[in-house]
Amino acid sequence: MPDLSINFAGIKSPNPFWLASAPPTNSGYQVMKAFDAGWGGAVWKTLGIPVINVSSRYGSINYRDTRMAGFNNIELITDRPLADNLKEIEEVKKFFPNHAVIASLMVESKAEWQQIIKDVENAGADGIELNFGCPHGMCERGMGSAVGQEPEVLQTIVEWVMEAANIPVITKLSPNISHITDPGLAAARGKTDAISLINTIKSIVGIDLDTYAPYPVVDGKGTNGGYCGPAVKPIALHMLKDLAQHPEIKHIPLSGIGGIETWRDVVEFILLGAESVQVCTAAMHYGFGIVREMEAGLVQFMNDKGYETIYDFKGKALPNVTEWKHLNLKHKVVANINKDKCIGCDLCYIACDDAAHQAIKLDKSDGNRIPEIIDENCVGCNLCALVCPVEECITMEKRDDGKSSVTWEERTLAGSIPTTFDDDLAGGKHHFVPSVEDALKHRK
Amino acid sequence: MGEYKRPTTAIEFEQNFAQKKPLMNDTEAYYESSRCLYCYDAPCVQACPTGIDIPLFIKQINTKNTVGAAKTIFDSNWLGNACGKICPTGVLCEGACVYNHQDVPPLQIGRLQNYATDKAIAEKRNLFHAGSDNGKKIAMVGAGPASIAAACELRTLGYAVDIFEAKDKPTGLTVYGIAPYKITNEEVLNELAFLQDQLGFVIHYNHPITSTKDLEENYDAIFLGVGLGPTAELNLKGEDKQGVVGAVEFIEELRMQHHKISVPDKVIVIGGGNTAMDAASESARMGANETILAYRRDKSDMGAYDFEYELAVGSGVTSLFNVQPLEIMGNGKANGVKFIKTVTENGRLRTVEGSEFIVACDMVIKATGQAKLADFLRDIDGLELDSKKRIIVNTANYQTTNPKYFAGGDAVNGGAEVVNAAYHGKMAAKGIHEWITDNG
Numbered sequence: 001m002p003d004l005s006i007n008f009a010g011i012k013s014p015n016p017f018w019l020a021s022a023p024p025t026n027s028g029y030q031v032m033k034a035f036d037a038g039w040g041g042a043v044w045k046t047l048g049i050p051v052i053n054v055s056s057r058y059g060s061i062n063y064r065d066t067r068m069a070g071f072n073n074i075e076l077i078t079d080r081p082l083a084d085n086l087k088e089i090e091e092v093k094k095f096f097p098n099h100a101v102i103a104s105l106m107v108e109s110k111a112e113w114q115q116i117i118k119d120v121e122n123a124g125a126d127g128i129e130l131n132f133g134c135p136h137g138m139c140e141r142g143m144g145s146a147v148g149q150e151p152e153v154l155q156t157i158v159e160w161v162m163e164a165a166n167i168p169v170i171t172k173l174s175p176n177i178s179h180i181t182d183p184g185l186a187a188a189r190g191k192t193d194a195i196s197l198i199n200t201i202k203s204i205v206g207i208d209l210d211t212y213a214p215y216p217v218v219d220g221k222g223t224n225g226g227y228c229g230p231a232v233k234p235i236a237l238h239m240l241k242d243l244a245q246h247p248e249i250k251h252i253p254l255s256g257i258g259g260i261e262t263w264r265d266v267v268e269f270i271l272l273g274a275e276s277v278q279v280c281t282a283a284m285h286y287g288f289g290i291v292r293e294m295e296a297g298l299v300q301f302m303n304d305k306g307y308e309t310i311y312d313f314k315g316k317a318l319p320n321v322t323e324w325k326h327l328n329l330k331h332k333v334v335a336n337i338n339k340d341k342c343i344g345c346d347l348c349y350i351a352c353d354d355a356a357h358q359a360i361k362l363d364k365s366d367g368n369r370i371p372e373i374i375d376e377n378c379v380g381c382n383l384c385a386l387v388c389p390v391e392e393c394i395t396m397e398k399r400d401d402g403k404s405s406v407t408w409e410e411r412t413l414a415g416s417i418p419t420t421f422d423d424d425l426a427g428g429k430h431h432f433v434p435s436v437e438d439a440l441k442h443r444k
Numbered sequence: 445m446g447e448y449k450r451p452t453t454a455i456e457f458e459q460n461f462a463q464k465k466p467l468m469n470d471t472e473a474y475y476e477s478s479r480c481l482y483c484y485d486a487p488c489v490q491a492c493p494t495g496i497d498i499p500l501f502i503k504q505i506n507t508k509n510t511v512g513a514a515k516t517i518f519d520s521n522w523l524g525n526a527c528g529k530i531c532p533t534g535v536l537c538e539g540a541c542v543y544n545h546q547d548v549p550p551l552q553i554g555r556l557q558n559y560a561t562d563k564a565i566a567e568k569r570n571l572f573h574a575g576s577d578n579g580k581k582i583a584m585v586g587a588g589p590a591s592i593a594a595a596c597e598l599r600t601l602g603y604a605v606d607i608f609e610a611k612d613k614p615t616g617l618t619v620y621g622i623a624p625y626k627i628t629n630e631e632v633l634n635e636l637a638f639l640q641d642q643l644g645f646v647i648h649y650n651h652p653i654t655s656t657k658d659l660e661e662n663y664d665a666i667f668l669g670v671g672l673g674p675t676a677e678l679n680l681k682g683e684d685k686q687g688v689v690g691a692v693e694f695i696e697e698l699r700m701q702h703h704k705i706s707v708p709d710k711v712i713v714i715g716g717g718n719t720a721m722d723a724a725s726e727s728a729r730m731g732a733n734e735t736i737l738a739y740r741r742d743k744s745d746m747g748a749y750d751f752e753y754e755l756a757v758g759s760g761v762t763s764l765f766n767v768q769p770l771e772i773m774g775n776g777k778a779n780g781v782k783f784i785k786t787v788t789e790n791g792r793l794r795t796v797e798g799s800e801f802i803v804a805c806d807m808v809i810k811a812t813g814q815a816k817l818a819d820f821l822r823d824i825d826g827l828e829l830d831s832k833k834r835i836i837v838n839t840a841n842y843q844t845t846n847p848k849y850f851a852g853g854d855a856v857n858g859g860a861e862v863v864n865a866a867y868h869g870k871m872a873a874k875g876i877h878e879w880i881t882d883n884g
């Protein structure tokens with residue numbers, strides 16, 4: 001059994017699975033249940049100044065039969081009294097002294113920040129997370145993403161906090177900005193102990209076609225919400241990678257958040273540099289039991305690969321995420337259809353013919369429905385393999401010699417970047433584009 | 445004419461006995477697993493006698509942790525592969541799936557289970573290992589699913605296990621009794637080999653135990669996984685005629701000989717339980733022109749599951765209800781059965797005087813229950829049986845009234861499913877471990 005435990009900027013946790021600050025961590029009852037179910041840590045629902053929540057709070061994107069592929073909320077920070085939360089933090093720590101309890105905080109003035117830090121330290125919290133994320137409601141009051149979007153303000157607050165805190169401090173970033181490295185660097189300059197990301201993304205998940213109001217509808221009106229769930233994972237992964245590769249940030253422990261639901265998601269975040277992961281939507285969808293699948297899968301992965309600790313593979317994918325200009329222009333793959341597996345849906349054919357490179361032909365004589373790749377026209381874009389409904393039916397086969405390599409950067413340095421259109425994979429050279437009239441062939 | 449041609453080759457046999465639950469391919473497994481809702485405290489899990497964490501293993505399949513899925517299954521049920529194919533899932537896990545309430549087909553849990561475990565077995569994945577030797581030895585009588593499950597569990601705890609089996613193959617009725625369209629011999633034996641390779645329990649074949657005295661001296665505890673005995677006598681006139689066979693004996697020969705046995709033109713199967721349905725389906729699939737199921741009471745009184753009856757009817761079996769056999773006709777060799785009609789009045793079955801009639805046939809299969817192995821069991825000191833000759837156990841630890849003996853499977857429940865035997869075996873192993881630990 002591999003060792004799943006982590007020491008995250010001084011916060012010890014039996015495993016990297018943490019609940020994100022959100023409704024699943026609203027109370028001691030919930031956090032206790034979660035630890036009992038197998039979660040290693042919990043970031044408490046954000047504590048701060050008194051708020052009032054509206055009724056009708058969540059909306060979601062259902063993609064076909066998948067409910068909550070994307071999730072959206074207009075909830076504020078905790079609406080439960082601070083004293084109750086502090087008491088429950090203390091109680092949870094008594095039952096689970098070795099689990100990580102992190103207090104998420106959001107207040108306004110320096111005095112308020114420094115006071116609430118003392119409060120949660122006294123309650124026994126193992127760490128603090130600064131919520132600079134909420135993109136709805138709180139930001140209208142100058143907090144949450146209003147801070148996350150202003151690196152200088154963010155840095156100032158981090159400095160106030162670092163002055164007062166005796167336990168590790170995690171700065172949680174908002175994705176509602178152009179470059180995540182801007183607030184990331186501000187947090188680093190403020191000497192944060194760690195960074196977590198992402199909080200939710202500003203969103204409107206849909207409009208009610210009868211009342212013309214955005215979901216979730218509050219008495220005929222709505223407001224932008226914060227988007228999360230499986231749909232946001234790619235954005236989170238990318239932002240995580242930006243921080244993990246940045247020379248002035250990469251030494252800072254990172255906690256990955258956004259759309260994590262399965263063991264594969266967990267491994268992907270760790271491979272891009274996360275040391276712990278945080279989960280909200282998946283727990284809101286399936287309850288705390290979802291952690292069993294994550295843990296079993298992570299253990300299986302580590303056993304299969306021979307890893308003993310999380311640190312053995314943390315960040316292992318980072319060297320392979322590079323800039324476009326470093327990609328090998330000589331690399332060539334061509335689609336291949338396994339005729340025995342093909343079920344004749346012809347989605348690949350129409351995708352390629354209508355929307356890619358006219359590299360699949362379909363000879364319909366004798367009722368045939370099995371398409372064929374036109375090798376010389378296939379640019380290796382992957383579209384057909386992505387639309388094919390049969391596992392491993394279309395595979396992308398390597399066709400380069402495996403030896404030669406040249407990148408855009410190398411060509412730039414060598415002064416050999418093209419001055420005319422001479423892409424090997426585009427129309428004119430080895431590749432044909434059907435004539436304009438061919439589009440109307442079916443009419444005659 | 446029957447629906448099936450007589451199979452004369454291995455391939456024809458396979459066609460007539462095509463698998464009812466064929467292996468899923470990757471695409472089907474992916475789509476099917478995507479449908480699972482991951483219910484909280486899932487009803488499917490509650491309906492599984494071994495309590496497999498079904499939503500977990502289905503999610504693991506969906507996230508391509510197929511080996512992890514197999515481990516989740518075997519963790520609860522050592523015969524997880526066989527059970528995926530042979531369990532009556534419609535009345536167990538799949539019958540409980542919440543989709544049924546929406547009139548949407550339930551998850552195909554059995555086939556998903558098989559998909560995962562089959563991969564692990566085919567790839568010879570090492571999922572388990574024996575515990576370090578604790579110096580204790582356990583003997584088991586019978587190598588059926590109850591003993592196999594108990595053996596696996598005890599090996600993980602470090603016990604040495606010797607299983608004594610009268611026949612020359614392991615897994616008891618799983619290989620000798622279950623209908624060939626549910627599982628092939630090869631599949632059954634591959635799972636066994638997969639477990640034995642990793643856990644290393646020893647099976648002594650062709651080794652019937654007639655007295656357990658030696659075992660008592662040489663082992664720290666004994667597990668009785670003897671199952672049930674041969675088909676019970678009907679005490680009918682003419683029962684000893686040639687062409688009259690017991691269902692379990694008929695099925696055993698079928699499973700071992702496949703197309704090499706031949707079934708005559710007209711077969712009468714007597715009984716109304718699942719074994720009768722199996723024997724009738726099998727006779728029809730072996731190419732009998734006519735297979736007639738004869739049951740004493742009404743159709744609705746049959747002990748068999750509806751789906752098993754429908755399967756028999758679907759293979760071309762016809763039925764006679766409310767008929768009781770009186771005599772097997774024929775001159776040395778059976779050529780018919782004399783029946784008398786019955787009616788049920790105030791819950792009591794009564795024959796209708798003067799309603800006797802004869803149905804001609806070439807073979808009679810008696811599917812009227814298996815006898816208990818009471819003689820063997822009564823020989824064991826202090827071992828008590830209930831009024832139906834089932835071994836009495838404490839269901840907390842499957843210990844019998846003789847503390848050195850534990851028991852499980854058909855010998856305890858009087859005949860149920862492999863999945864129940866697998867559960868008993870696992871629980872008994874835990875019981876043995878606790879008892880030995882507590883008693884030094």
Ligand SMILES: Cc1cc2nc3c(=O)[nH]c(=O)nc-3n(C[C@H](O)[C@H](O)[C@H](O)COP(=O)(O)OP(=O)(O)OC[C@H]3O[C@@H](n4cnc5c(N)ncnc54)[C@H](O)[C@@H]3O)c2cc1C
Nearest residue numbers: 586588589590610616617653670671853854860861862865
């Ligand atoms: C016709 C038929 C069809 C069935 N179909 C299904 C099905 O589709 N699905 C399902 O789940 N279940 C089915 N069952 C039930 C299932 O096979 C049994 O419940 C299960 O096999 C019981 O397991 P067991 O370990 O208790 O006993 P068994 O499987 O009966 O194994 C007992 C073993 O002990 C050996 N033995 C007995 N006495 C001695 C002795 N003195 N010394 C040495 N060895 C001994 C026997 O040779 C045998 O190998 C079916 C049963 C029958 C008869």
Ligand SMILES: Cc1cc2nc3c(=O)[nH]c(=O)nc-3n(C[C@H](O)[C@H](O)[C@H](O)COP(=O)(O)O)c2cc1C
Nearest residue numbers: 020021022046073131199228229258259279280281
């Ligand atoms: C209903 C809801 C309430 C949330 N409340 C908070 C909060 O109080 N503080 C906070 O830092 N993040 C909050 N979040 C954001 C989550 O902690 C998390 O960053 C985000 O949901 C992305 O993770 P996910 O895709 O796993 O849901 C909330 C999210 C949701 C859905």
Ligand code: SF4
Nearest residue numbers: 023055056057058284
């Ligand atoms: S989830 Fe619970 S609190 Fe929310 S609307 Fe439903 S019943 Fe009410």
Ligand code: SF4
Nearest residue numbers: 342343345346348388
């Ligand atoms: S998409 Fe796949 S299955 Fe459909 S026609 Fe193309 S190759 Fe065949």
Ligand code: SF4
Nearest residue numbers: 480481483488541542
């Ligand atoms: S009841 Fe059905 S949908 Fe629910 S967890 Fe079980 S298999 Fe999945």
